[in-house]
Amino acid sequence: MTFTREKDFGTPAKHGETVSLTIDGQPVSVPAGTSIMRAAAMVDTAIPKLCATDSLESFGSCRLCLVEIEGRKGYPASCTTPVAPEMVVRTETDKLRKLRRGVMELYISDHPLDCLTCSANGDCELQDQAGAVGLRDVRFGYEGANHLEGCKDESNPYFTFDPAKCIVCSRCVRACDDVQGTLALTVDGRGFASKIAASQGEDFLSSECVSCGACVQACPTSALIENTVIDKGTPDKSVVTTCAYCGVGCTFRAEMRGEDLVRMVPWKEGKANHGHSCVKGRFAWGYAQHRDRILNPMVRTSVDEPWREVSWEEAITHVASEFRRIQSSYGTRAIGGITSSRCTNEETFLVQKLIRQGFGNNNVDTCARVCHSPTGYGLKTTFGTSAGTQDFDSVEQADVILVIGANPTDGHPVFASRMKRRLREGARLIVVDPRRIDLVRSPHIEAAYHLPLQPGTNVALLTAMAHVIVTEGLVDEAYVRERCDGEAYAEWAAFVSEPARSPEAIEELTGVPAADLRAAARLYATGGNGAIYYGLGVTEHSQGSSTVMAIANLAMATGNVGKPGTGVNPLRGQNNVQGSCDMGSFPHELPGYRHVSDNATRALFEADWGVTLDAQPGLRINNMLDAATDGTFKGIFIQGEDILQSDPNTKHVAAGLAAMECVVVQDLFLNETANYAHVFLPGSTFLEKDGTFTNAERRIQMVRKVMEPKNGYADWEVVQLVANAMGLRWTYTHPSQIMDEIARLTPTFAGVSFDVLEERGSVQWPMNAAAPEGTPTMHLDQFVRGKGLFVVTDYVPTDERTGPRFPLLLTTGRILSQYNVGAQTRRTENGAWHAEDRLEIHPHDAENRGIRDGDWVALRSRAGETTLRALITDRVAPGVVYTTFHHPDTQANVITTDFSDWATNCPEYKVTAVQVMPSNGPSDWQTRYREQSDRSRRIATVEPAE
Amino acid sequence: MSDHAMMSTDERLAYMAEHILRNFATRGEDEAIEATAEHIGLYWDPSMKARATAMADEPGVPLSEAARAVFRRLGEEQPLT
């Protein structure tokens, strides 16, 4: 591991015909449109530069990059001048050196000369360029007017803006505009008076800034610099790894100083993020070192007792003997486990293997149950496989983007920036969401249509869109004829054409004006490449699977599957939710989405694992909890998931856990579920282990260990210890061997190995003999299942109804700065943006109830009651309230019911009938829960040995 | 089914089956019964199937005729192998 800065080519890559020219006597061939600066960099000729960087289009303001071109007058800027055939360029002449030195002198005369003590010393382009142009002295003196007295802006918890160090190159402004798309920064004033300002001259924290870090990365000096670099110094080595937060799967250079992580810098080569990031991956990694982390295994006989720290050996032996005891008393199927979408593919694979091979049953489930299980069901039924159809780059070719039940700027920010760039270029946008998400109207972006439907009416709305497409003759008939099952199409077309499915017929139900719905359907069908992006607002409904199929139907009917710029794209929540599903985390499927009843698949695994596998599906999480309450399910191994906080109907979850005899939780922190645990096994962070994550575009990427696990073992090693204590004979010494086993047993992964990933950076499955390069776009010539299958999706209203007692509909979501149950982000400075969950309520509903902004309110449903503070806003429609679920004190899932998707039992988080009333403070449940939680987190202090 | 939150396991299984049936209803009753039985065959664990089978002919359990037919069919089916 050594530290080298990523090479900066000065301007972005272009893709045109090849042009040949000569630079300093060297022949160079580059795509047309490439700048001279980039062409020079490609043959390792670094032209001095300040205002250019290859993540941004050139701007040409600093005049440092001047060159001479034979046959042309003057000294053009190489960053803004494109190459031309037969051009002859010189980058170093006496005249150029003189000109550049003059430019540098001006910059330096207005710059503090404290390089030796500056935080960016050794990592500053101004310093480098002064050296490069040979500047040794400044003729103008430092006494004249300068900006050296500017006040630092330290409001952002992660970076500092020091105007004294600013050379007004505007790289930060352009990064915020073009890369991030937030447009939070401006150059205020002109000429000498110009300076960088956040929004309307506010500090960074109060401005529009979302703390993505793009400006900090773009800044050539220490004017914008990470606070960790100020504190710890510049890094001396780096390792490329993958973000462990969301399903975008940004790759980063973890830049280290010794064993200490200094900063995470988005990796330009990363194919998911192309050098961009969001506040979470970029800055919110402090939880990995947080003092709340539990580093020693702990055991207790009853959850009323304090925890007792024990050795790893004692803990593992205890787990194995408890699980075997339970099985001998209550039967093979009395135990099970839950895999984590936070963990690596290799770890997830091992947990399901432990359950199938070691427990001898299929009682394995995963957090995807509560998010994207309907995607699995819906896309497998219609297309033949459980995955999104495109890569992220595809959005660059989309003409119409339909976003339904997703809030990409908060949930999938880096992908949202790409999407916003495409929208600024002119793609049209349709948003289907009960709430006016940011994307509906943001700088330079305005949705063509926002269809603010009533929560729970997705299927009716999508079927009405299909009605318009079919009855107005907008179907891509040639595509349907060639690619889809004709009989199923005919049945579906007849169904959607019925007058009862028309936009007018469902207008009252959905609350969406029929004319808007018709116009949106026409736009999607006729506007060119149509791409659908969806999230949990689609899946977390009693008709989640039907909604996914309704989306697939629309895409097939309009010929929008099987080419770039189109497709059906689930935006996956967790970093490895795609991977955990791929790895066989569902109770009915072995890795690679093959049903456990499939004899040939089972035989393959049985031969490899040397056991007979259960041919019957196992229990889903909610059924495990039911079985626990009934006394037939007694033990569970939960890796990296906090079901008490994340699963619906908290009281039901608590009752299930409380009824078990051995609950084993493996996590970084004592999470809420651990309140009911008998064994706690400390987990390791993504910085402490090797492995792979698979992002929402099926891209498998390396996670690399940058430091030793503080708890002693990587999670895969802990699973192996448990397996071996239960009598299995596993001998993995590195996660690459686990990937080899996955590849051996899973046809879609056949070509994947750590060596291949090292070589290529990342690959998208399927990757095998039929797709040796991996698969960026799926279903190219035909669907995985052969013919695409249209499925009739009848609208079946949810049983969760509003009425006099519960007149409002609650829907839930998340926010940029926090992540899911908040276990990590709450242990970082991200609280600066979102310190508590708030209940969004429309002014009309608030006024009726005498609620003012910021008041405590009681939120009550059939399942329970909680309290939180109100935020009055017209983002939500009258009759709808909304909250996030990042804070355990809010316990939003005390409210949610356990109604669920008919096909997969994915909980209906997005629709709960509630009442909202003014309140004085926490509910009884919250108070009791807090007390119990504090009690169950006690750790016994051990008397030191004599 | 007013208090869903407090359902017993049997009530929940009955509810789940009725819910699946409703989503297949456009196919007509016979096909809906068949599709629901097939769905349950693929996704429910053996203990859930066994309880469902036991409920099929219990007069006291509030179940639609279609759901009873589904549960009966589960009992007749060869176990998945």
Ligand code: SF4
């Ligand atoms: S803050 Fe940095 S990037 Fe922005 S204008 Fe100043 S020097 Fe350039």
Ligand code: SF4
């Ligand atoms: S951190 Fe991101 S959002 Fe904030 S000003 Fe910089 S580029 Fe813009």
Ligand code: SF4
């Ligand atoms: S967008 Fe997702 S993957 Fe990328 S940095 Fe943010 S949280 Fe990490």
Ligand code: FES
């Ligand atoms: S780098 Fe070309 S003008 Fe600044």
